Amino acid sequence: MLRIIGAILIISGGTLLGLLKSSVLKKRWDGISKILYSLRIMENEISYGKSSMDTIFEKIERLGGLKFSENKHENAGECFSEAVKGEELHLEKEEDEVLRRFCETLGTTDSIVQLKNIKTTIKSLEILEDEAKSGYRKYGKVYRNMGMLIGLLAVIVLM
Amino acid sequence: MLTLAIEEKNEKWSIVRALPEKIRNIIGGISFDGLYEVRMRNGMALALTGEDGIYYVTPKGRVTQNYKDGYIVTEKDIIRGMELITRSSVYAYEDELKNGYITISGGHRVGVCGDVVTNSHEILQMRKVNSLNYRFAREVIGCADGVMNRIVIGDVVNNTLIVSPPMRGKTTMLRDIARQLSVMGKRVSVVDERREIAACTDGVPAFDLGANCDILSGAPKAEGMLFMLRSMSPEVIITDEIGGADDVAAIREIKKRGVKIITTLHDDGGEYPEFESVIFLEGVGKCSEL
Numbered sequence: 001m002l003r004i005i006g007a008i009l010i011i012s013g014g015t016l017l018g019l020l021k022s023s024v025l026k027k028r029w030d031g032i033s034k035i036l037y038s039l040r041i042m043e044n045e046i047s048y049g050k051s052s053m054d055t056i057f058e059k060i061e062r063l064g065g066l067k068f069s070e071n072k073h074e075n076a077g078e079c080f081s082e083a084v085k086g087e088e089l090h091l092e093k094e095e096d097e098v099l100r101r102f103c104e105t106l107g108t109t110d111s112i113v114q115l116k117n118i119k120t121t122i123k124s125l126e127i128l129e130d131e132a133k134s135g136y137r138k139y140g141k142v143y144r145n146m147g148m149l150i151g152l153l154a155v156i157v158l159m
Numbered sequence: 160m161l162t163l164a165i166e167e168k169n170e171k172w173s174i175v176r177a178l179p180e181k182i183r184n185i186i187g188g189i190s191f192d193g194l195y196e197v198r199m200r201n202g203m204a205l206a207l208t209g210e211d212g213i214y215y216v217t218p219k220g221r222v223t224q225n226y227k228d229g230y231i232v233t234e235k236d237i238i239r240g241m242e243l244i245t246r247s248s249v250y251a252y253e254d255e256l257k258n259g260y261i262t263i264s265g266g267h268r269v270g271v272c273g274d275v276v277t278n279s280h281e282i283l284q285m286r287k288v289n290s291l292n293y294r295f296a297r298e299v300i301g302c303a304d305g306v307m308n309r310i311v312i313g314d315v316v317n318n319t320l321i322v323s324p325p326m327r328g329k330t331t332m333l334r335d336i337a338r339q340l341s342v343m344g345k346r347v348s349v350v351d352e353r354r355e356i357a358a359c360t361d362g363v364p365a366f367d368l369g370a371n372c373d374i375l376s377g378a379p380k381a382e383g384m385l386f387m388l389r390s391m392s393p394e395v396i397i398t399d400e401i402g403g404a405d406d407v408a409a410i411r412e413i414k415k416r417g418v419k420i421i422t423t424l425h426d427d428g429g430e431y432p433e434f435e436s437v438i439f440l441e442g443v444g445k446c447s448e449l
Contacts, residue, residue: 046250107248
């Protein structure tokens with residue numbers, strides 16, 4: 001009886017690990033999509049309304065993008081950076097670097113330069129989003145199955 | 160959230176919130192009564208302009224007349240000041256920056272200068288800011304009491320021009336005239352190109368302009384006056400500091416439609432045939448000639 005319970009626990013543990021690893025890939029993809037969605041709202045607001053950053057941040061949050069209301073910064077770049085850090089987006093170094101460059105000049109230039117900066121960031125993040133998407137499609141299922149199989153293998157070996 | 164957004168309208172010294180924190184702390188103990196300006200120049204002493212001249216402020220917050228003892232403004236102070244006055248959104252103020260000033264909440268005006276990018280005949284953008292001049296706006300309710308009997312005769316409003324050199328209170332008086340006419344029940348349209356008369360923030364005026372006042376903020380005067388004429392069916396149009404030929408053409412068009420105009424002008428010693436009343440100002444509420 002104990003053996004059966006142990007085997008079930010090992011298989012469940014392996015499966016869970018696989019699922020967790022797979023969900024990290026999915027969260028990275030979702031995280032990049034959420035930032036892209038927020039940046040597209042920002043691009044529209046600056047292009048058509050020249051709205052100030054506080055108004056844009058409110059709108060992004062209201063429309064389901066990044067959340068800004070709990071961070072207290074007077075500098076738009078820090079505010080955006082904090083909003084990204086505040087959520088569990090599981091971003092990797094490449095995304096962090098793109099966003100660091102974006103935040104450095106956020107709100108400090110005229111609209112032409114500001115929009116160019118947003119467009120460049122969107123392009124870079126779209127490439128990374130494709131990478132994250134294909135990574136998830138390629139490895140997500142593998143991790144899920146592998147987790148269970150490793151659990152099963154461990155049970156067989158131990159028995 | 161950007162904390163400057165919580166700046167309260169009508170707060171007496173809301174201008175303080177637009178000063179960098181370091182400068183705010185330095186001048187925190189100084190009375191602002193009678194103060195006209197706070198000037199920040201990169202690498203120079205922090206200066207205050209009051210009724211009786213220019214003063215400097217030491218790093219410990221004491222007022223001195225010796226500029227060598229003054230707190231030296233740093234580039235960081237200027238950058239922080241720009242972040243605060245533009246609400247960290249320079250792109251949203253690029254037109255104002257081309258004109259050299261930004262009007263902040265409370266109607267206060269911050270003059271900006273530094274290195275600019277130009278083409279052959281116009282300023283395209285401000286590349287680097289070196290100086291900020293915070294000018295205090297004041298609401299003086301009733302400062303137009305002494306001239307209202309010249310502006311409104313019976314029930315008829317005269318086309319009126321207020322003339323004076325700079326910093327004598329033209330805008331302050333114009334604001335009170337708008338309020339008084341609005342309170343009288345006249346349909347008043349204010350064309351507030353520099354956002355100084357009503358000082359709207361997010362569409363809400365910082366100053367009291369009465370219940371019958373429509374405000375168009377940020378539009379060029381000539382175009383704005385004709386816009387209000389078409390859209391709001393006003394009895395009186397009020398705008399500040401006319402000057403160009405297109406302003407005069409717009410005023411003629413307005414007069415043709417039977418709508419009255421009240422405006423201001425820097426004293427140029429000229430003749431003003433378009434106006435029935437011309438008021439020369441020596442200071443807020445002090446008129447030398449009617």
